[in-house]
Amino acid sequence: MKQHPIxxxxxxxxxxxxxxxxxxAELNDYQFKLAKFEGSFVWHNHSETDEVFIVVDGEMGIxxxxxxxxxxxxxxxxxxxxxxxxxxxxxECKVMLxxxxxxxxxxxxxGEYTAPNxxxx
Amino acid sequence: MKQHPIxxxxxxxxxxxxxxxxxxAELNDYQFKLAKFEGSFVWHNHSETDEVFIVVDGEMGIxxxxxxxxxxxxxxxxxxxxxxxxxxxxxECKVMLxxxxxxxxxxxxxGEYTAPNxxxx
Numbered sequence: 001m002k003q004h005p006i007x008x009x010x011x012x013x014x015x016x017x018x019x020x021x022x023x024x025a026e027l028n029d030y031q032f033k034l035a036k037f038e039g040s041f042v043w044h045n046h047s048e049t050d051e052v053f054i055v056v057d058g059e060m061g062i063x064x065x066x067x068x069x070x071x072x073x074x075x076x077x078x079x080x081x082x083x084x085x086x087x088x089x090x091x092e093c094k095v096m097l098x099x100x101x102x103x104x105x106x107x108x109x110x111g112e113y114t115a116p117n118x119x120x121x
Numbered sequence: 122m123k124q125h126p127i128x129x130x131x132x133x134x135x136x137x138x139x140x141x142x143x144x145x146a147e148l149n150d151y152q153f154k155l156a157k158f159e160g161s162f163v164w165h166n167h168s169e170t171d172e173v174f175i176v177v178d179g180e181m182g183i184x185x186x187x188x189x190x191x192x193x194x195x196x197x198x199x200x201x202x203x204x205x206x207x208x209x210x211x212x213e214c215k216v217m218l219x220x221x222x223x224x225x226x227x228x229x230x231x232g233e234y235t236a237p238n239x240x241x242x
Contacts, residue, residue, distance in 0.1 A: 003185060003204065005196045025199050027171045027219060030151065032197070050148045056195070064124060074177070075126045076153070078146050083124065098148060098219070 008034065008056050011121055012094050020115040021097055021105055033097040034121075035105075037089040044107035045084045051099045053077050058093030062086065129155065129177050133215050135242045140234050142218055142226055143242040154218040155242075156226075158210040165228035166205045172220045174198050179214030183207065 011024050011034055019041055021033035037060050053062070054076040061070045062077065063086040071077060079085050087095075106114045132145050132155055140162055142154035158181050174183070175197040182191045183198065184207040192198060200206050208216075227235045 003183075003190065003198065003200065005190055005192050005198050008195050008197070025173070025197065027151075027173045027199055028202075028221070030148075032173070052146070052148045052153070062124075069124065069126055071126050074129050076129065076146065077124065077126050078148055079124065081149075100149070 008094075008096065012036070012056070014121045018092070019105065019113050020119075022119055022121040024121060026101065029101050030098060031101050031103075031118075033099075035095050035097055036092055037087055037095055038092040040088040041086055042106055042109050042111055042113050043084055043086045044109035045082055046079075046099070046103055046107045047082050049100050049103060050081050051079045051097065051103070053079070053087070054096040054098070056094040056096055058089065058091060060087060060089040060093040060095060063088065129215075129217065132242055133157070133177070139213070140226065141236040141240075143240055145242060147222065150222050151219060152222050152224075152239075154220075156216050156218060157213055158208055158216055159213040161209040162207055163227055163230050163232055163234050164205055164207045165230035166203055167200075167220070167224055167228045168203050170221050170224060171202050172200045172218065172224070174200070174208070175217040175219070177215040177217055179210065179212060181208060181210040181214040181216060184209065 018038045021035040025032040055071045059072045139159045142156040146153040176192045180193045
């Protein structure tokens with residue numbers, strides 16, 4: 001059932017909300033999620049897991065406490081567990097996130113940006 | 122140390138061998154590997170883990186015992202654990218693989234295509 005191609009841009013066309021990851025695939029107990037970033041997210045961290053961001057289209061940045069990193073299409077970054085970060089994007093940016101099933105987008109920070117988890121498209 | 126952008130095409134420019142995955146990042150105990158496919162690989166499976174293929178540039182296919190799936194840039198597929206498969210590409214195709222650390226490219230099949238494991242670029 002899982003052995004079919006998944007087209008990332010086709011999946012991005014299925015939703016428009018910002019900062020609200022959609023699950024598109026599972027690899028063992030890891031999930032591949034698509035999200036649209038625009039504006040600034042909240043400072044947060046994930047104490048239990050690293051997190052990968054891959055930029056599929058557009059440009060984004062991640063603020064860390066000591067510096068800011070910029071990412072564009074075809075670039076990825078691993079944010080290690082426990083490291084505080086704040087993603088942002090001046091214009092809408094299409095991003096794939098990879099992390100274990102069950103990770104909440106705002107980590108332990110909560111707040112209005114906290115999205116429903118495990119929403120598949 | 123891991124909080125730096127990784128540019129996929131820049132990394133692909135660092136090697137030319139086909140069917141010989143290079144590790145570019147780790148997410149917990151999972152690895153992100155880049156590989157260049159050209160020609161036909163061997164039939165194999167990975168009994169312990171699912172495996173993700175993401176096409177970064179070009180076109181490739183995967184033969185399964187009952188059908189063949191074609192993938193192009195911006196598409197991905199999850200090959201479930203234990204499912205026999207054989208990747209192929211008519212022209213060179215740039216692919217990112219995601220799987221747990223320690224997975225050998227030919228699974229239990231072995232043979233001349235078996236690449237050294239855990240080679241970082």
